[in-house]
Amino acid sequence: MKLENKVPPGNLDEKWTKYKSTMNLVAPNNKRRIEVIVVGTGLAGASAAATLGELGYKVKAFTFHDSPRRAHSIAAQGGINAAKNYQNDGDSIYRLFYDTIKGGDYRSREANVHRLAEASTEIIDHCVAQGVPFAREYGGLLANRSFGGVQVSRTFYARGQTGQQLLIGAYQGLSRQIAKGTVTMYNRHEMLDLVKVDGKARGIIARNLLTGELERHAAHCVILATGGYGNVYYLSTNAMGSNVTAAWRAVKRGALMANPCMCQIHPTCIPVSGDYQSKLTLMSESLRNDGRVWVPKTVEDAKAIQEGRKTGLDIAEEDRDYYLERRYPAFGNLVPRDVASRAAKVACDEGKGVSKSGLAVYLDFSSAIQRYGQQEANSLGIQANAAKITELGTAVIEKKYGNLFQMYEKITGENPYVMSMKIYPAIHYVMGGLWVDYNLETNVPGLFALGEANFSDHGANRLGASALMQGLADGYFVIPYTIGQFLSGEIRTPEISNETAEFMAAEKETKERLEGLMNIKGNQSVESFHRRLGKIIWEYCGMSRNAEGLKKARQLVRELKAEFYKDVFIPGTIDEFNPELEKAVRVADFMELGELMTLDALERNESCGGHFREEFTTEEGEAKRDDDGYAFVSAWEWDDDNPTLHKEELVFENVELKTRSYK
Amino acid sequence: MxxxxxxxxxxxxxxxxxxxxxxxxxxxxxxxxxxxxxxxxxxxxxxxxxxxxxxxxxxxxxxxxxxxxxxxxxxxxxxxxxxxxxxxxxxxxxxxxxxxxxxxxxxxxxDLVVDRSAFDRIIQAGGYVSVNTGQAPDGNAIPIEGDTAGKAFDAATCIGCGACVAACPNGSAMLFTSAKVAHLGLLPQGKVEHEARSQKMVAQMDKEGFGMCSNVGACEAECPKEISLENIARLNRSYIASVFSSE
Amino acid sequence: MKWILQFLTSSIGQKLIMSLTGLFLILFLTVHLIGNLSLLKSDGGAAFNAYSDFMGHNPLIQIISKGNFFFIFLHAIQGFVLYFKNKGAKGSKYAGKAKDKTSWASKNMALLGTLLLAFILMHLGHFYVRFKFFNDMPMVNQDGADILNTYQTVSEVFSNPIWIICYLIGLVALALHLKHGFASAFQTLGINHKKYTPIIKALGTGYSILIPIGFAIIPLYMYFIK
The missing domain is CATH 3.10.20.30 (Beta-grasp domain)
Structure with missing residues (x-):
């Protein structure tokens, strides 16, 4: 199979503009007849459904949640990047493009990333117009902050809940279209299969989660905006319901899964506290603007902390190792996520972890409190004593990060204004996803993938505050144009019937699959399998990987899958509201995806971004990329025993491939 | 334990x-x-x-x-x-x-799962700014005074969980509805439709069969995002004004 | 004119009726108390009789008094409608019991209101109905004219401790009703502001204490001291 990325010709900065003005259009009278299915209503899905509805298409939107407003985009805290250069600090579309390519360790497609940077500014304008309450300066203009991996301030934010505010904006836009009747909303519906007719994606099989009924929905094309698969690790910052099923069903119908091993580990999460833990909570990366990461210099001190004989407060300044500042003086605490995460792992592997389990490092705000306190005292013109300075500084920190600190305290029961926070890396985002071309169309004609569900823009590592940007760019400003390239060829296609043999067969297969799961009637809960799967993937395909471990992991996952199909127990029945059955379907798909991840990680003999192979490092232990051998996208065609690898070569015409250095 | x-x-x-x-x-x-x-x-x-x-x-x-x-x-x-x-x-x-x-x-x-789709329908009735993708002016075209932006934000922190309705002895959805009306109405971008929005959203809220606010304050006390009763007063104000000023 | 009906049957419209009628009745209470305080004068009831004669014959007062009845009626009817609608909207109650963060009065306005309605009926039966519709009222000559000796009627009622207890119960209900109702009326009108609301709340609390105490003094004074 030859993978055509359909990147238009021309100079990088003109490609998108030219392409937009010359691409095929669908006339308004035809739009009214053309049906589009959008699965998933997070940032990418809701914005796409709303915009396509505005354009006049007949849209059907699906979410497994009880309302589109609950999608996990809502949990993004830190912000959204845009090359507005409002701060006059030298930002530009090119610089955002360059930072994203570099941050992604040169494993993403230039043209897509440049388009993303171009759309970024329009996103901010649109969101402001929707009433998204971005943070503002005293003068009433939009405020910015800086994020890891960049040296400009281009991140727009809404306190610590940017994702929520942006999602609510998109949800409101979607609600407006629902009221107008251009979008029909299907809440509590889960896509369980993709239906292809004559090779084109023409519909889905969805399960009404309240009644258990299977429904056949037909359309001229299908858009998947179903998010990432980080929950394959069981413990992740993803929501409990986040899953790969919709995307995986597409893979089972022939779509390619690209770079599945590229997962992002976020350096600042609240550490695991016990075996019962169901998920991990992220603390926004924005905390690294002011927080300093450290561990004790000596293993003895760390041991004392692990055993509860000392706390962070007992370690004197000179006995602390601010290892990010030491190892990466240029970027310090603001190195990209993959670098910060690995550095934490290195510190903990050396035995310097600071929690009972030894798997945590400190994030400390005391110097920021002192600095801000002094500044405040100066601007108030008062001679403050130490206590007053701490008080003033604490107030500044509270204003900036109050809700995050509060959340930390709620979860851990410790006061982060006094005690250093404890953090540890956790799976947070996946760069991998369905392979798409420049039009965001998969190799299955008529099947599109947006947002985290596709692989397109972040290469091997995503920069902070770029996920929101990509989700909204895809939904608001890319798919409404590029979908026309496919749909303009469909204006003579009559309404797609959901009664054809293909739909009936897909429905039957889905029904049999569900019945098969229910009839196993074994002894172990779905949850217990998911936990075991997560442990395997985290152990062998997590922060660092090696060939031997990956081979072993694949074997273990296959064994686990066999056991699952022999011994899983699902209570209840098929034709009722049954959350355990929902989970079972998802975990079954995670097993196969997990296997593919190990295969992909094994195949990629280099270290890049989130993919760190122990065999491929520099003498200093940093990641070593192999641009000659691996400057390609791995797009996998699934097979139960022998998945096939297809390669899309990455061509870099505008940036020079360099070793990422944040030193 | x-x-x-x-x-x-x-x-x-x-x-x-x-x-x-x-x-x-x-x-x-x-x-x-x-x-x-x-x-x-x-x-x-x-x-x-x-x-x-x-x-x-x-x-x-x-x-x-x-x-x-x-x-x-x-x-x-x-x-x-x-x-x-x-x-x-x-x-x-x-x-x-x-x-x-x-x-x-x-x-x-x-069991503990309830149907909160009534909230979606209240938003669909008017809880948005009518702007199509591509129509927006520059994000910095209209400065927004800090206090107002802060108040709008406070209202916008609503997560639509429905605790306000659950806490209210009258089963009223006024805190939820008023938080959305206040969030959008306080911002210049949402002001244009403010009065019409108040009317449409209240009408839908009534249609859904929610009870009437009798200012008990249980909603504010139980709201996980601590949304203020001030928003309900704001909605009362804009609703009453809209009835008399609209044609 | 459909809009008026639509407005008055909307949830906020119905609340506005409660608020405006309530505020009128609050104002009425003040006027009523000021007049009634003349009962405390040691003049054998002359001042009070003159006051009730004026109230009974001034045409403007007559109109206002009709309005007052209408507002009481409206407030009560609307109150009952709200109560039953809200009860229906809530459905079942919780089995779990939590420490209450809201005031008892705010959740029992209907109960308090019903008590007050009963009190008002009793009160009207004692006085208004007798003054207006019965011819057995004692008369008194004051300033050369024969007028109703309302003072004597009041004294008779307040010589019975059972009635005094009934009045005091009614006044406690009034205090609680006002405690929530006063501030609530302003909130319904949309008046809520960081600066003014604490003042309104303090005024409401003061009002809900002073007015019922003022009314309570009268029967107690007449029973124990006169």
Whole structure:
């Protein structure tokens, strides 16, 4: 199979503009007849459904949640990047493009990333117009902050809940279209299969989660905006319901899964506290603007902390190792996520972890409190004593990060204004996803993938505050144009019937699959399998990987899958509201995806971004990329025993491939 | 710690709904929902029907979790959703009663899961700014005064969980509706449609069968995002004004 | 004119009726108390009789008094409608019991209102109905004219401790009703502001204490001191 990325010709900065003005259009009278299915209503899905509805298409939107407003985009805290250069600090579309390519360790497609940077500014304008309450300066203009991996301030934010505010904006836009009747909303519906007719994606099989009924929905094309698969690790910052099923069903119908091993580990999460833990909570990366990461210099001190004989407060300044500042003086605490995460792992592997389990490092705000306190005292013109300075500084920190600190305290029961926070890396985002071309169309004609569900823009590592940007760019400003390239060829296609043999067969297969799961009637809960799967993937395909471990992991996952199909127990029945059955379907798909991840990680003999192979490092232990051998996208065609690898070569015409250095 | 749970079961084998008693062993570091996970794991091992409850992000932001713990929506901790409540708030031997959000407009689906689609319909009635993609002026074209932006933000923090309705003795949705009207109405971008929005959203709210606000203040006291009653006054004001000024 | 009906049957419209009628009745209470304080004068009831004669014959007062009855009626009817609608909207109650964060009065306005309605009926039976519709009222000559000796009627009622207890119960209900109702009326009108609301709340609390105490003094004074 030859993978055509359909990147238009021309100079990088003109490609998108030219392409937009010359691409095929669908006339308004035809739009009214053309049906589009959008699965998933997070940032990418809701914005796409709303915009396509505005354009006049007949849209059907699906979410497994009880309302589109609950999608996990809502949990993004830190912000959204845009090359507005409002701060006059030298930002530009090119610089955002360059930072994203570099941050992604040169494993993403230039043209897509440049388009993303171009759309970024329009996103901010649109969101402001929707009433998204971005943070503002005293003068009433939009405020910015800086994020890891960049040296400009281009991140727009809404306190610590940017994702929520942006999602609510998109949800409101979607609600407006629902009221107008251009979008029909299907809440509590889960896509369980993709239906292809004559090779084109023409519909889905969805399960009404309240009644258990299977429904056949037909359309001229299908858009998947179903998010990432980080929950394959069981413990992740993803929501409990986040899953790969919709995307995986597409893979089972022939779509390619690209770079599945590229997962992002976020350096600042609240550490695991016990075996019962169901998920991990992220603390926004924005905390690294002011927080300093450290561990004790000596293993003895760390041991004392692990055993509860000392706390962070007992370690004197000179006995602390601010290892990010030491190892990466240029970027310090603001190195990209993959670098910060690995550095934490290195510190903990050396035995310097600071929690009972030894798997945590400190994030400390005391110097920021002192600095801000002094500044405040100066601007108030008062001679403050130490206590007053701490008080003033604490107030500044509270204003900036109050809700995050509060959340930390709620979860851990410790006061982060006094005690250093404890953090540890956790799976947070996946760069991998369905392979798409420049039009965001998969190799299955008529099947599109947006947002985290596709692989397109972040290469091997995503920069902070770029996920929101990509989700909204895809939904608001890319798919409404590029979908026309496919749909303009469909204006003579009559309404797609959901009664054809293909739909009936897909429905039957889905029904049999569900019945098969229910009839196993074994002894172990779905949850217990998911936990075991997560442990395997985290152990062998997590922060660092090696060939031997990956081979072993694949074997273990296959064994686990066999056991699952022999011994899983699902209570209840098929034709009722049954959350355990929902989970079972998802975990079954995670097993196969997990296997593919190990295969992909094994195949990629280099270290890049989130993919760190122990065999491929520099003498200093940093990641070593192999641009000659691996400057390609791995797009996998699934097979139960022998998945096939297809390669899309990455061509870099505008940036020079360099070793990422944040030193 | 050993706990006794009294949980509302409805649907499936519990046709009319009743409180069932369970025993569970919890750890103080668990979140409340993780404690329920432990119970469900236990029930599944006994081949019994686990307790259904809505939950998703478990970070207190998606608004999915919806349960009344000992008579309080989201439990005892101020400004905290059920998923962010931790078991260190309880002690060995405690009995905890867990019930679904109760209101006629939030019918029970199963156990602790209720149907909150009425909220979606209230938003669909007018809880948006009518702007199509591509129409927006530059983001900095209109400066917004800090205080106003802050107030709009405070209202915008609503997560649509429905605790306000669950807490209200009248089953009123005024805090939810007014938070959206205030969020959009305070911003220059949303001001244009402010009065029409107030009318449309209140009409839908009434149609959904929510009760009438009698200023008890239970909603504000239980709101996990601590949204202020000031918003309800704002909605009253704009609604009354809109009735008299519109044609 | 459909809009008026639509407005008055909307949830906020119905609340506005409660608020405006309530505020009128609050104002009425003040006027009523000021007049009634003349009962405390040691003049054998002359001042009070003159006051009630004026109130009974001034045409403007007559109109206002009809309005007052209408507003009481409206407030009560609307109150009952709200109560039953809200009860229906809530459905079942919680089995779990929490420490209450809201005031008892705010959740029992209907109960308090019903008590007050009963009180008002009793009160009207004692006085208004007798003055207006019965011819057995004692008369008194004041300033050369024969007028009703309303003072004597009041004294008779307040010589019975059972009635005094009934009045005091009614006044406690009034205090609680006002405690929530006063501030609530302003909130319904949309008046809520960081600066003014604490003042309104303090005024409401003061009002809900002073007015019922003022009314309570009268029967107690007449029974124990006169």
């Amino acid at each position: 050993k706990l006794t749970l009294k949980i509302w079961r409805e649907g499936g084998m519990y046709a009319s709904g009743k409180l069932e008693t369970y025993k569970v062993e919890a750890d103080e570091h668990m979140s409340f929902l993780e404690m329920l996970d432990v119970l469900n794991q236990q029930l599944i091992e006994e081949k019994k029907d686990p307790v259904a409850f809505d939950h998703d992000c478990r970070e207190g932001i998606c608004g999915s979790c919806s349960m009344v713990i000992n008579g309080q929506p989201h439990g005892p901790q101020k400004g905290t959703t059920a998923c962010q409540l931790h078991m260190r708030s309880y002690k060995n031997g405690d009995t905890i009663t867990i019930e679904p959000f109760r209101a006629k407009s939030f019918p029970v689906i199963k």
